[in-house]
Amino acid sequence: MTDSDGQPYTPRSGKRFGGPNSPDASVRPPASTASSRPQGKSVSGALRLDTAGKKRVRFKKRGWFILAAATPLIFAGFSELSGGDVFAMARNFGLFGLFGLSAFLIRQGGDAEEAYVMRKYASPPALPRKIMGSALLGITLALTGALGWQIDWIQALGLGILGAGASLLTFGLDPMSAKGEISLSGVTPQMVEDAIREAEEKIEGIERSAADIADRPLRDRLAKITARARDILKRIEQDPSDLRRARKFLKVYLDGALEATRKYADNQHDLGESGMYIKFRSLLDDMQQTFDAQHEKLLVNDQIDLDVEIDVLADRMKHESALR
Amino acid sequence: MNARLVRTLAFVALMGMIGAAACGTFVRADPQYIAVTEAY
Numbered sequence: 134m135t136d137s138d139g140q141p142y143t144p145r146s147g148k149r150f151g152g153p154n155s156p157d158a159s160v161r162p163p164a165s166t167a168s169s170r171p172q173g174k175s176v177s178g179a180l181r182l183d184t185a186g187k188k189r190v191r192f193k194k195r196g197w198f199i200l201a202a203a204t205p206l207i208f209a210g211f212s213e214l215s216g217g218d219v220f221a222m223a224r225n226f227g228l229f230g231l232f233g234l235s236a237f238l239i240r241q242g243g244d245a246e247e248a249y250v251m252r253k254y255a256s257p258p259a260l261p262r263k264i265m266g267s268a269l270l271g272i273t274l275a276l277t278g279a280l281g282w283q284i285d286w287i288q289a290l291g292l293g294i295l296g297a298g299a300s301l302l303t304f305g306l307d308p309m310s311a312k313g314e315i316s317l318s319g320v321t322p323q324m325v326e327d328a329i330r331e332a333e334e335k336i337e338g339i340e341r342s343a344a345d346i347a348d349r350p351l352r353d354r355l356a357k358i359t360a361r362a363r364d365i366l367k368r369i370e371q372d373p374s375d376l377r378r379a380r381k382f383l384k385v386y387l388d389g390a391l392e393a394t395r396k397y398a399d400n401q402h403d404l405g406e407s408g409m410y411i412k413f414r415s416l417l418d419d420m421q422q423t424f425d426a427q428h429e430k431l432l433v434n435d436q437i438d439l440d441v442e443i444d445v446l447a448d449r450m451k452h453e454s455a456l457r
Numbered sequence: 458m459n460a461r462l463v464r465t466l467a468f469v470a471l472m473g474m475i476g477a478a479a480c481g482t483f484v485r486a487d488p489q490y491i492a493v494t495e496a497y
Contacts, residue, residue: 195468202472205479209486216488225482232475270471274478281482296474302467 195303196240199270203232209281224280231273238266239304249308253370254325261307271297325373328380329366335387336362342391345398348410354417355394361424362387368431375431382427385443389450390420412453419446 210225242263249255275293278284284292311322336359343355365383369375397413423446484490 198468198472199475202475203479205476205483209479209483212483212486212488216486216491221486225486228482274474277475277478277482281485282478283485284481292474292478296471299467299471299474303464303471 196236196243196266199236199239200229200233203229206232206277206281228273228277228281231269231276235266235270235273235300238262238269239300240266242266242307243304246305246308249312252312252326254312254322254329254373255308256311256323256326257308261309263304263307264301267297267300267304270300322373325370325376328376328383329370332362332366332383332387335391336366338391339387339394342394342398346394346401348401351397351414351417354414354421355390358390358417358421358424361421361428365424365428365431368428372431379427379431382443385447385450386420386424386427389447393450393453416450416453419449 206225206229210222210229213219213221213225239262242258242261242265245258245262249258271293273293274296275289278289278292279286282289311326339355339359343352343359346352346355362383365379369379393413393416397409400409
């Protein structure tokens with residue numbers, strides 16, 4: 134194939150990225166970082182550490198090996214089918230399904246544990262899924278031994294108990310207690326966790342509403358504000374004594390930002406470049422500045438209370454009649 | 458003993474148990490096995 138100049142046809146991607154078959158191979162970008170970087174293996178094999186420098190959840194991926202080891206059950210199912218025993222086939226497929234469910238539960242438990250490990254303040258997962266998965270694995274193993282393999286019930290029971298024990302040893306127990314220490318200012322881990330979760334929900338609400346706003350500069354501004362809000366949350370998580378000072382700030386500002394963004398997103402098409410647009414933009418400017426200031430103050434651990442500034446902005450929000 | 462080694466051994470044992478049970482089930486379901494045992 135040739136293009137209009139009679140040159141061999143080269144797709145645009147070839148021109149842009151300068152592959153070995155691209156025209157003008159002498160003007161090539163330097164070797165990509167991907168090739169100079171060590172292979173993926175060394176990256177994935179790297180230690181993953183949590184904030185306390187401890188190694189993160191291990192063996193999570195091993196859950197899927199359970200399914201691989203149980204694969205002969207599928208062949209056994211087809212074998213039974215060819216022998217005309219539908220019930221035995223259903224039993225074997227069912228046992229395989231139970232192994233799959235155990236692997237799924239263990240993996241879910243691993244995910245929950247990882248989320249727990251990553252946070253400084255966290256309550257334990259609502260369901261101990263790793264333990265449930267290990268127990269189910271033991272039961273399934275006993276059933277497979279007794280019904281499929283047709284060994285003694287006593288032996289099957291032993292197999293199940295051993296299997297559950299080995300699974301618990303491999304995948305570990307779920308976290309059972311709430312994490313995080315009570316700070317000197319009397320802020321409990323539960324308070325920090327609740328405040329952060331609530332604030333996260335509001336930030337996500339702002340992001341959802343912002344996604345509906347057609348005007349890109351406004352969206353960018355909101356993205357900056359939410360990023361800054363997340364920085365503040367991180368800061369509070371690091372130093373919970375900041376929570377008392379930041380709580381009112383988080384409440385007034387995030388509520389105000391959420392409300393204003395929602396209302397603007399709902400009415401933007403009727404407003405155009407009206408005064409409302411300008412007001413909303415300047416409100417976002419103010420908000421961004423105050424968020425930055427709050428973050429700055431938390432960083433330097435300044436003792437000056439932000440209450441006055443908060444009240445001023447709260448008043449301003451009340452008076453933004455166009456947004457109400 | 459090293460905790461990591463214990464975990465790995467437990468994992469290998471677990472895979473062995475599941476594999477044995479699954480393979481045992483497969484052998485029991487094999488028509489040839491059934492034919493041979495019935496012949497005895």
